[in-house]
Amino acid sequence: KGRRNQKSKNRGCVLTEIHLNVTDLDLGYETKEELIFRYCSGSCDAAETTYDKILRNLTKKKKLVTDKVRPACCRPTAFDDDLSFLDDNLVYHILKKHSAKRCGCV
Amino acid sequence: VEPVLSKGNNCLDAAKACNLNDTCKRFRSAYITPCTSSTSNEICNKRKCHKALRLFFDKVPPKHSYGMLFCSCRDVACTERRRQTIVPVCSYEDREKPNCLTLQESCKKNYICRSRLADFFTNCQPESRSVSSCLKENYADCLLAYSGLIGTVMTPNYIDSNSLSVAPWCDCSNSGNDIDECLKFLNFFQDNTCLKNAIQAFGNGTDVNVWQPILPVQTTTATTTTASRLKTPGSETTNNEIPNHNDSPACANLQVRE
Numbered sequence: 001k002g003r004r005n006q007k008s009k010n011r012g013c014v015l016t017e018i019h020l021n022v023t024d025l026d027l028g029y030e031t032k033e034e035l036i037f038r039y040c041s042g043s044c045d046a047a048e049t050t051y052d053k054i055l056r057n058l059t060k061k062k063k064l065v066t067d068k069v070r071p072a073c074c075r076p077t078a079f080d081d082d083l084s085f086l087d088d089n090l091v092y093h094i095l096k097k098h099s100a101k102r103c104g105c106v
Numbered sequence: 107v108e109p110v111l112s113k114g115n116n117c118l119d120a121a122k123a124c125n126l127n128d129t130c131k132r133f134r135s136a137y138i139t140p141c142t143s144s145t146s147n148e149i150c151n152k153r154k155c156h157k158a159l160r161l162f163f164d165k166v167p168p169k170h171s172y173g174m175l176f177c178s179c180r181d182v183a184c185t186e187r188r189r190q191t192i193v194p195v196c197s198y199e200d201r202e203k204p205n206c207l208t209l210q211e212s213c214k215k216n217y218i219c220r221s222r223l224a225d226f227f228t229n230c231q232p233e234s235r236s237v238s239s240c241l242k243e244n245y246a247d248c249l250l251a252y253s254g255l256i257g258t259v260m261t262p263n264y265i266d267s268n269s270l271s272v273a274p275w276c277d278c279s280n281s282g283n284d285i286d287e288c289l290k291f292l293n294f295f296q297d298n299t300c301l302k303n304a305i306q307a308f309g310n311g312t313d314v315n316v317w318q319p320i321l322p323v324q325t326t327t328a329t330t331t332t333a334s335r336l337k338t339p340g341s342e343t344t345n346n347e348i349p350n351h352n353d354s355p356a357c358a359n360l361q362v363r364e
């Protein structure tokens with residue numbers, strides 16, 4: 001309710017949502033229940049810090065050949081509330097940390 | 107994914123709708139978790155399960171909570187799902203079935219249970235001469251009082267998959283001289299046309315008019331605390347939904363959490 005789903009593209013790292021069947025998740029559950037899956041997507045270019053710049057430069061100069069360093073990545077910084085559902089055999093299941101609530105470049 | 111709302115299973119549709127609503131989803135998981143977590147020597151922590159169930163019915167708008175509890179069914183897959191709504195293996199069933207009058211006594215020792223049982227007897231009182239079969243002619247109040255018992259020692263549930271008969275987890279064996287009183291108590295749950303009609307009306311989305319008194323039956327019954335849990339439906343009752351009285355507390359809670 002609180003957060004509106006940002007629609008604009010290439011606007012950096014944002015929370016996006018998609019309506020799915022629980023079976024679409026391929027976690028092995030047999031149920032007809034559904035969910036809203038929220039995920040983080042978008043570029044983290046804007047969030048680049050001096051730290052990221054240094055790493056990029058050092059990698060280019062091959063001073064960090066052994067270590068794999070990654071630039072900032074658009075990831076969940078908080079997860080959505082748990083999701084529960086009843087499967088076809090009348091057994092309840094609970095999914096935790098399955099869906100993003102907030103995103104950030106980390 | 108195309109949101110296929112099949113005609114067959116209203117209880118499944120209600121569960122889907124719940125998980126697509128942030129409030130309902132949150133409070134549903136909040137009771138499924140304690141009601142399905144076994145402890146070292148018990149099947150679950152019944153006290154925590156009951157508390158979370160009460161919270162679910164207190165905080166979630168009736169459109170969603172009643173949608174799962176009072177959905178109308180045509181097959182066993184649906185009625186079984188409906189029976190599982192309150193996680194009966196934890197919240198309902200017990201090793202032994204106590205006598206209903208004994209159970210009533212333990213209910214009366216608890217403030218919440220005592221007042222909610224009184225609400226139930228007041229608001230679901232059958233009256234064969236009235237249009238609705240209810241003395242109070244108000245289905246919403248009856249459903250509210252019934253759902254209010256969920257999460258107390260008097261927690262009721264559907265007793266079989268072919269009818270809308272409900273009962274708390276008790277029977278009338280070993281009643282002695284009180285057998286008539288016990289059966290009267292139990293039958294108020296099991297064989298209550300007012301409650302059955304109210305559940306049916308919600309499930310079918312019909313009979314909105316009966317929620318408002320048409321020809322009030324003369325009554326001297328005192329008003330009870332139900333009014334504080336749900337105001338009598340006013341002019342906002344233009345659709346088939348019970349007024350959404352819980353929105354503000356639920357939102358307030360959400361804001362606090364954010």
